[in-house]
Amino acid sequence: MNSGFSDITAAQPAKELPRITGSEAVIRSFIAEGVETIFGYPGGAIIPVYNALYDYRDRLNHILVRHEQCAIHAAQGYARVTGKTGVCIVTSGPGATNTVTGLADALLDSTPIVLISGQVASSQLGTDAFQEINFIEITQSVTKWNCQVKRAEDIPAAIARAFYIASSGRPGPVVVDITKDAQNGLTNFDYNPIKFIRSYQPYADICSDQILEAVRLINLSRKPMALVGQGVILANAEQELKEFLEKSGIPAASTLLGLSALPSDHPQYVGMLGMHGNYGPNIKNRDCDLLIAIGMRFDDRVTGDPSKFGINAKIIHLEIDPAEINKIVYADVPVLGNIKESLPMITERISQNDHSEWIDEFRVCANIEREDIIDPAIERRGAHLRMGEVVDAVSKEFDDAILVTDVGQQQMFASKYFKFKRSRSIITSGGLGTMGFGLPAAIGAKIGAPERDVCLFVGDGGLQMTSQELGTIYQSQVGVKIILMNNGYLGMVRQWQELFYDKRYSFTELVNPDFELLAKANRIAYRCVERHEDLDDAIREMHSTEGAFLLECRVEKEENVFPMVPAGAPVHDIRLE
Amino acid sequence: MEREFIITIFSENKVGILSQVTTVFTHRNVNIESIAASPSAIEGIHKYTIAVKNDPERVANLVKQIEKKVDVLKVFCYSPSEVVMQQLALYKVKRSRNVEELVRRHNVRILEIHDEYIVLEKTGHKAELDELYQILAPYGIYQFVSSGQVAIIKSRRELLDEYLKYVNEKRDRILSETK
Numbered sequence A: 001m002n003s004g005f006s007d008i009t010a011a012q013p014a015k016e017l018p019r020i021t022g023s024e025a026v027i028r029s030f031i032a033e034g035v036e037t038i039f040g041y042p043g044g045a046i047i048p049v050y051n052a053l054y055d056y057r058d059r060l061n062h063i064l065v066r067h068e069q070c071a072i073h074a075a076q077g078y079a080r081v082t083g084k085t086g087v088c089i090v091t092s093g094p095g096a097t098n099t100v101t102g103l104a105d106a107l108l109d110s111t112p113i114v115l116i117s118g119q120v121a122s123s124q125l126g127t128d129a130f131q132e133i134n135f136i137e138i139t140q141s142v143t144k145w146n147c148q149v150k151r152a153e154d155i156p157a158a159i160a161r162a163f164y165i166a167s168s169g170r171p172g173p174v175v176v177d178i179t180k181d182a183q184n185g186l187t188n189f190d191y192n193p194i195k196f197i198r199s200y201q202p203y204a205d206i207c208s209d210q211i212l213e214a215v216r217l218i219n220l221s222r223k224p225m226a227l228v229g230q231g232v233i234l235a236n237a238e239q240e241l242k243e244f245l246e247k248s249g250i251p252a253a254s255t256l257l258g259l260s261a262l263p264s265d266h267p268q269y270v271g272m273l274g275m276h277g278n279y280g281p282n283i284k285n286r287d288c289d290l291l292i293a294i295g296m297r298f299d300d301r302v303t304g305d306p307s308k309f310g311i312n313a314k315i316i317h318l319e320i321d322p323a324e325i326n327k328i329v330y331a332d333v334p335v336l337g338n339i340k341e342s343l344p345m346i347t348e349r350i351s352q353n354d355h356s357e358w359i360d361e362f363r364v365c366a367n368i369e370r371e372d373i374i375d376p377a378i379e380r381r382g383a384h385l386r387m388g389e390v391v392d393a394v395s396k397e398f399d400d401a402i403l404v405t406d407v408g409q410q411q412m413f414a415s416k417y418f419k420f421k422r423s424r425s426i427i428t429s430g431g432l433g434t435m436g437f438g439l440p441a442a443i444g445a446k447i448g449a450p451e452r453d454v455c456l457f458v459g460d461g462g463l464q465m466t467s468q469e470l471g472t473i474y475q476s477q478v479g480v481k482i483i484l485m486n487n488g489y490l491g492m493v494r495q496w497q498e499l500f501y502d503k504r505y506s507f508t509e510l511v512n513p514d515f516e517l518l519a520k521a522n523r524i525a526y527r528c529v530e531r532h533e534d535l536d537d538a539i540r541e542m543h544s545t546e547g548a549f550l551l552e553c554r555v556e557k558e559e560n561v562f563p564m565v566p567a568g569a570p571v572h573d574i575r576l577e
Numbered sequence B: 001m002e003r004e005f006i007i008t009i010f011s012e013n014k015v016g017i018l019s020q021v022t023t024v025f026t027h028r029n030v031n032i033e034s035i036a037a038s039p040s041a042i043e044g045i046h047k048y049t050i051a052v053k054n055d056p057e058r059v060a061n062l063v064k065q066i067e068k069k070v071d072v073l074k075v076f077c078y079s080p081s082e083v084v085m086q087q088l089a090l091y092k093v094k095r096s097r098n099v100e101e102l103v104r105r106h107n108v109r110i111l112e113i114h115d116e117y118i119v120l121e122k123t124g125h126k127a128e129l130d131e132l133y134q135i136l137a138p139y140g141i142y143q144f145v146s147s148g149q150v151a152i153i154k155s156r157r158e159l160l161d162e163y164l165k166y167v168n169e170k171r172d173r174i175l176s177e178t179k
């Protein structure tokens, strides 16, 4: 092996190659990949790359975060609104280990990330040198792929590989760990994007028999439901989904991460799946005779007891990752491959259909939920503000904003009550459920989509996990609107303690700092709202204020999120109270 | 229901693949019965042979998770009847007249004879190696070591070759598209 990789790249004509440092090769590789923004934090083992970056400040926008975990989360937010790969650079040792939560989050939520980590010089590897840690070993199970580079001349090929792997097939995070001598060494620079890796086939050939079988089942079905996942967004297949739904007439529910792939007001959209999803798509699960899973992976938060999921239904699973087929739920018809191609193949062959009577059954459920839960939740009454009414009011004021959430009760209220008009409008931590994700992800989202409003809903617990990023917001002037749902509790855990542990509130109450001072310390505009009658005015003020804003909503302390599927129960056991 | 499986993994010859593969086993909580690594008949491609005992569905999922690793080319999973399997064991046993007699009866090779001990080698199925162990145990085994099981499929089709042909065609297609 001379270049370290024997991948095939598009042939290039021979040319005189410039001789540059490995560090500059990193930067120029980024530029060759079309990177515009990097999130990072410097340190000893990555100084050479930062030194090279200094000369490219006009072409690469570097965002200095306050903690490396947040570099990844910000890059995730950026990647998910732009559809591009998020890029991060960090130093060795503690800088690298700080990213692990972010990488794990990106792996579970299929977000394309390239992380460059500095490493001690190759002569020091394995000696427990200062800030040396075996990062390849550590990130083995939280990355899609990783590699260590010890020679300057291997850098461009390694980065080309990293971008190809991160963004193709089912996307995910990759790590390129570069030793300091490789950063300092000299190399000829020649960048060839990678198009093929023999041992990695990200797109399976679509099997026409499976397409035909899927078509047959769809045409026969009387009570079908489509389950829309983030795969639709990742494949840019929103239009293909719409065409499939509109021809088939099938009702569609969404996973948490699939939200916004279909506009909230689409006539066939019947709500969100899962533990805290909507009533209809959960209770009707038992009645379905066909489930068409499109780019989703049957997470246990979606299926409840998987042995009872779709108990009377056949299952068609359109999926890009072979390892997801039959992992949790048996697929009668697995359709492996890129859904951007497979979905139209199905649409083309199915008969035009109408399931409006069946959809009406969902509407009945939606009405029950509206009367019992939604209307009371958004109604402006009671002694205190409540999360539902805040989300509803923000969503109405900020038409077509990007929703970012943290984790907990506020996440569920926000994702259910926020209205979406176009795709790539929700950024939330689904698979890992990482508290502290919201603030840095909102920073990345705003940087990725500066022309759109970004509304972050975050709990008092979650904000304090990564509140140091308020500093990043000020330094980089990132205009995110932060809606802090202050209930004085780790609310979601408190809810479980209330419902399943006899109200024994073991260490879930928070004695909070003065959030006004926190905002002020970071020079961020702030307002607090406690009364229903001040809510609209406060939200308008936030909207009309240029730049970042922290709106603290002092909400009801002990509100619960409903409906709810108790953990491990079948989804049709969903409880309204 | 638990059954025996032989998983053969073909990968690029790179540092760290073994750890990538074993991560999948620990993550899914599947025990490795034995493991063997060697070059394959194709240059640059490495082969791992892993024996497991587990239920078929779990193994099927495991295989897909291993294949998902970017540097892994292809994974095949066989039941013992589909392959020819062998394993090698060495026994360091206290010397005695009885042991030497046993050696003759059990088709065992003597690798080394010392005043105190004798080193024996046996190749065969796992069960045969275990059986010999039981027989020798009463005479005093100082040391015992066995290799992982190695296996070769009985089928005439060379599945890896077919796979490589398929990916090479794919590569040519991609290259011609980008020209």
Ligand SMILES: Cc1ncc(C[n+]2csc(CCOP(=O)(O)OP(=O)(O)O)c2C)c(N)n1
Pocket (backbone or CB within 6 Å): A406, A407, A408, A409, A410, A411, A433, A434, A435, A436, A458, A459, A460, A461, A462, A463, A485, A487, A489, A490, A491, A492, A493
């Ligand atoms: C890093 C991390 N630690 C712990 C948890 C467990 N957890 C899930 S929700 C939650 C409470 C969140 O409280 P808060 O941020 O105030 O939001 P609320 O539920 O009150 O809206 C906790 C502790 C988690 N998801 N992530």
Ligand SMILES: [Mg+2]
Pocket (backbone or CB within 6 Å): A459, A460, A461, A485, A486, A487, A488, A489, A490, A491
């Ligand atoms: Mg809270």
